[in-house]
Amino acid sequence: MSLIAYNKPPLSLQDQARLLISRGLQGITESELVQVLSNISYYRLRGYTYPYQNNAVPGSPFLTGVCWAYIKNDYEFDAGLRTIVSEALSYIEIAVRTQMEYHLSLSHGSRWYEDSALCNSQNIFRDNLDELRKHWNRSREVFKEHYLNKYDSSVSPPAWMIFETTTFGTVSKTFSNLKNNIPAKTAVAQYFGFSRNTMRVLVSWFQHLNLVRNICAHYSRLFTRSFIVRPMIPTHRPTKWVDSIPRQDRIYFSLCIITKLLDSCAPNYQFKEKLKELMKKVRRDQLPSLGFPENWREQDLFT
Structure with a gap:
């Protein structure tokens, strides 16, 4: 199948607003919509208008009957x-960083992340180590500057320092690759x-939450x-x-995972209450x- 080149021209804010209204969007004037589009791009807004269009x-x-209030409500709910x-x-x-730093360092030394024998895949081990070092070198944390000024920089920093300068993606990949x-x-x-025995589930949860975090x-x-x-x-x-997870690929499952993990690491955080209040918009x-x-x-889980 041959693909065509994208050739739609850019439109002014006024033309974007007129286009949406000409397609049947109700409940908002052209000037009001121009103001919205000056703050929220047409393409970003499309993700929220899409369910209300044929x-x-x-x-x-x-x-028929779709008004701006529906889209505005969805956008604000998502935010x-x-x-x-x-x-x-x-x-x-x-909590994940803390638990890894603590347990692995006590058992395998302060620089356990450099021990390839702890890992399943040597290729993933090397990639993770490269990521850790790259993020450490880019870091401007005060504790890093203190380390470089006081200690021999030819020796790698301890896990409790280097894992505080990397991404959650690298943390979760490191955890996953451990035997x-x-x-x-x-x-x-x-x-x-x-x-x-249930480690694979937790690993998949961490990997998924990293995606949610990036979104x-x-x-x-x-x-x-x-x-x-x-x-x-x-x-x-x-x-x-x-009782069940109706859709494995939807945000409800993500929220179930978050709620479950918070019971361990932040039991007093009022996440369930905040979620229930926010869901009144839906x-x-x-x-x-x-x-x-x-x-x-x-x-x-939510009671």
């Missing part, structure tokens, strides 16, 4: 969702309520996204869990697109 026909006209998810993930990420028979890895898993960091659409990196569903029901007919069952509030 995209099967040329011009993608808006469905609020990214905010509470980002804050929740900060607790989880810090499962290492007691220190099991100790990290146990902190989050997992065992050596939030780039302010991308979160609430109706279909995730490519899909976390594993536990085969054995954890304590305080949900219409009942929108729940399936987010992967939510109708009775989600009554699930053990």
Whole structure:
């Protein structure tokens, strides 16, 4: 199949607003829409108008009765969702770093991340080590400057320093590549309520949450996204869990994972309360697109 070159010309803000209104968008004037489009690009906004348009026909006209209030509500809900998810993930990420630094360093020394014998894949080990060193070299943290000014810089920094300057992606990949028979890895898993036998589930959760974190960091659409990196569903029901996961690729499962992990690392953080308050913005007919069952509030995990 031959592909065509993208040749749509750029449009002025006024022309963008006229185009949306000509397609049937109601409840907002052209001048008001111009103001919106000066702050939120047409292409970004398209992710929120898409569900309200008939995209099967040329011009993608808006469905009958669609008004701007629906789109505005979805956009604001998504922004609020990214905010509470980002804050929740900060607790989880810090706890993962801390647990790895602590247990692995006690068992295998302060520079255990340089020990390839602890890892399954030597190629992944080398890639992770390169990433750790690259992020360390780019870091401007005060503790790094102190280390370089006081200690022999030809010796690698301890894990509790270098892992504080890298990304959660590198942290999760390092954890994943550790051999499962290492007691220190099991100790990290146990902190989050997992065992050596269920380690694969936790690893998949960390990898998925890294994707969610990156989406939030780039302010991308979160609430109706279909995730490519899909976390594993536990085969054995954890304590305080949900009856089912209707969609493995939707944000509801991500929120279940976040809630479960927070029970271990930030039990006093009011995530469930914030989520329930935010979900008041969502219409009942929108729940399936987010992967939510109708009775989600009554699930053990969220009570």
